[in-house]
Amino acid sequence: MLNVTLKDGSVRQVEQGSTVLELAASISQGLARVAVAGKVDGEVKDLSFPIEDDANVEVLTLDSEEGLEVMRHSASHLLAQAVKNLFPGTILGIGPAIANGFYYDFDSEYTFTPEDLGKIEEEMRKLAKNDYKFERREVAREEAIDYFQNKGEKYKVQLINDLPEDARISMYTQGNFTDLCAGPHVPGTKVLKAFKLQSLAGAYWRGSEKNKMLQRIYGLAFAKTSDLDDYLFKLEEAKRRDHRKLGMELDLFSLHDEGPGFPFFHPKGMVLRNTLEDFWRREHQKRGYVEIRTPIILNTALWQQSGHWDHYKENMYFTKIDNEDYAVKPMNCPGGMIMYKTKLRSYRDLPIRCGELGLVHRHELSGALHGLLRVRNFTQDDAHIFMLPSQIKDEIIGVINLVDYFYKIFGFAYHVELSTRPEDSMGSDQDWEMATNALKEALEAKGMDYKINPGDGAFYGPKIDFHLKDCLDRTWQCGTIQLDFQMPERFDLTYIGEDGDKHRPVMIHRVVYGSIERFIALLTEQYAGAFPVWLSPEQVRILPISDKHSAYAEKVKGLLMDRDIRAALDERREKINYKIREVQTDKIPFALVVGDKEAEEGTVSVRRYGEQKTSVMELEDLISLILDEISTKKIPAGNQA
Incomplete structure (x- = not known):
């Protein structure tokens, strides 16, 4: 007998070779009826997966994100089956699960139209009712290549050839349809009930413009029809609340071809903007911040010293002044370093909390621009806090309290992520470990739930990110707290300690709004343009x-x-x-x-x-x-x- 540890920590004994489904049935028949997959020692598996050793096992249902992802992946296979039935000769690309749904890429001589989506969806529903079982089969590489070559599935053959020599190749079959797939999948197609095909798009094979353009069909899939209906309602609400539309209707701001990504603020928009900035100033003054302003253009040598040249120059704008190279600032921090060094600092002066509503410019690809949410120039509500190592925890907690206060004022819920060291980083392992642990300690001292976001920290330090949740359940990354041991070292920042010697301060980079422009976009959509009295340009x-x-x-x-x-x-x-x-x-x-x-x-x-x-x-x-x-x-x- 094997010992299986369940999610709640309890242990059950099962016979070796028992499947995840048999385990679920041994717990309760009700659980077996709603189970869609299992998680065995951290890996998501089919319900038919045999348990051969002692393991930690979680039975997944559609109440979990992982269960939903399995279901959405299965829906993509159902889509592919329906398309192959209706449009013989179509060649398959790939079909993964994505947030709230799925897609599949197709190579077809026929050009799909929006009207075709209804026909395909109807075929999917017919197939789903037949409750075809998703049957997994592991095959040798040669057998898989022969199978898909005979079917004319050239993209599947490419995928197989790119797999490692020792890779286990699996195929899934439901009814008359077989696909190359690592799985897992739901047990049968009857699980797929609440889905809807949404849109068409073009997509290069493997994302490279050197390859052929395929036709991508997007779909939505949820556990229940009511969940799908709720999401569709929110999509319509999002269109009604779109800040680009409301910005023009309410005469707040505009975007023009003469300056892609460079927004124009109208008089009413400036009232809203100034109200947010005035509130920001008052609340920061209460908490011991001073305000500074640093230049927009600075010599390239500064950006080389800061590390931005090596890690960020592809996103920067450059110019020449008096035959020397200068850069338009993408961030405010190097200017803050120069400001700190204008005088000798004592340990008694620290912490110094310097706030700056600084205009920055970053080169974003034109395809990524989106209203005020993604622009090329914006105002960061920055602050740089210079402190003693002993002050780190208290200062981080102070910033967390400030961010929490701001977001509650505006009616936003939020969740927190701790982003750790990226591959493209600078500094020692010791510094990164110390900085990451300091952020963890502050979060735990506040009793805050957070999740780890591996490798998404800034190149100079780990960070705490605050993700706002709006009234349509969308999340947006706005506030951030970044702990930095690198900039003080690179700029040789010092203070005179109690011992009379020079020491290195520690630094926090932080924003609350994130950017004034993005925050205005979020507020406009959160309130559907009907701002609270204190924010309304015309009260x-x-x-x-x-x-x-x-x-x-x-x-x-x-x-x-x-x-x-x-x-x-x-x-x-x-x-x-x-x-x-x-x-x-x-x-x-x-x-x-x-x-x-x-x-x-x-x-x-x-x-x-x-x-x-x-x-x-x-x-x-x-x-x-x-x-x-x-x-x-x-x-x-x-x-x-």
Whole structure:
């Protein structure tokens, strides 16, 4: 008998050669019915996989990400089977699982159209109902090559030839369809129920433009139809909330062919931007930060000294000044090093927390540009903290607390990842181990859950990344904390210690917003353009019913603006209902209608964004309400509709 350790730590005994499915059935018949795969000593396997030695085994269902990935991979095989049935002569490429779904690449003389997706999906559903079993067979290299050559599957032959000589080659068959595949797969096609073909695209074989362009069909797949419907709804919501569309509609910013990746901010966008920057400044001043500003263009020698020349120059812009080479800064940190060195520092001066809203430029490929989310120039809300080694833990915790405070203000949930040493890095193993352990200790001291992101650290140090989750369950990497022993060494930064000798400070690089531009894009989509009152570029619009009410409307506007409330007056000779609808379209928090009664009584009729009812208020009461929502940074529920 073998000892099998389950996920909960319990141990079960099974006969040698028992399959994962038999193990699941021994636990409960209910588990066996919903099982789709198993995880044996960390490797995901088919349910038919025999357990030959003592092992750690987890039975996977569609409630797990790994179970979903197996199901989505199986859906790609179902897609390929349907295409081969409907379009004989099609040659297969590859078909992996991806986030939320799958795709398959095809080489066909026939050009697929969006209308074909419905036919293919219908064929997939017919095949799924037949509950074809996914049957695995391991074969010799020669047998696999002969099989796929006889089928005319030239891409499969290429893949086999590129496998190591000792590789175990497996093929999976469901019904009349066989594919080269390492697996694993769900037990049968009836598991595949909640799927939908989504789109078509071109894709070079193996991602190289030297190879033939294949036709890629994308699909979605989920555990339940309700999950698929929810995701489709969120896709439609994402289109409605697209910051590029809303940015133009609300007159916030624009993007132009004259400057690809270089956004233009309009007056209303600047109000939003300045509000975010003012909030950033106030909160940093409270926490002992000072603000600096460093030049955008600096001599190339500086970037060689910092290490950016060796690790980042393909993303930089260059120019010549007085016949010398200069670079436009892609990051703010080297300027911060120069600032630190302008005077002798003592251990009593540390920590020094230097914040900088620094404009940086990075060369992004044109195909990667995406609204404000991926641009070529942006403002990083940077800070560089210079500290004693003994201050590392407290300073990291301080930054974590600051990031947490900011994200809660804006209504974002988030998760944390610890990114470790990349292959292209500088510094000693000892420095990297010390820095990584310091970040871990700070996270654990805060009791924060985090996952390891291997090899994704900066070239000069490991980092903590904060991934925001928006109202559509999408995640975005924004905040980061990077611990750096390398820059202080490269720039020979020192401080005078208690012993009177020179010592090397440690440094933190960190951002909270990440970039002002990206954060504005995320806020625009999170709130669907209906910003909370404190962020809204126009907080109040006053609507006089006729010309004779203009004097009172002007008085109301003056009183609001005297209290630093952003108010505008619409004196156009339009019907009042038209003006009210336009306020709703412009997503302005408050519309104030003023007529005879309001002028006589010193009141205003108030219509809030997203509400149908109008209420009459004393002007001072309204001002108090608005100022309270501004000071508390309240997020009305309707702002995320």
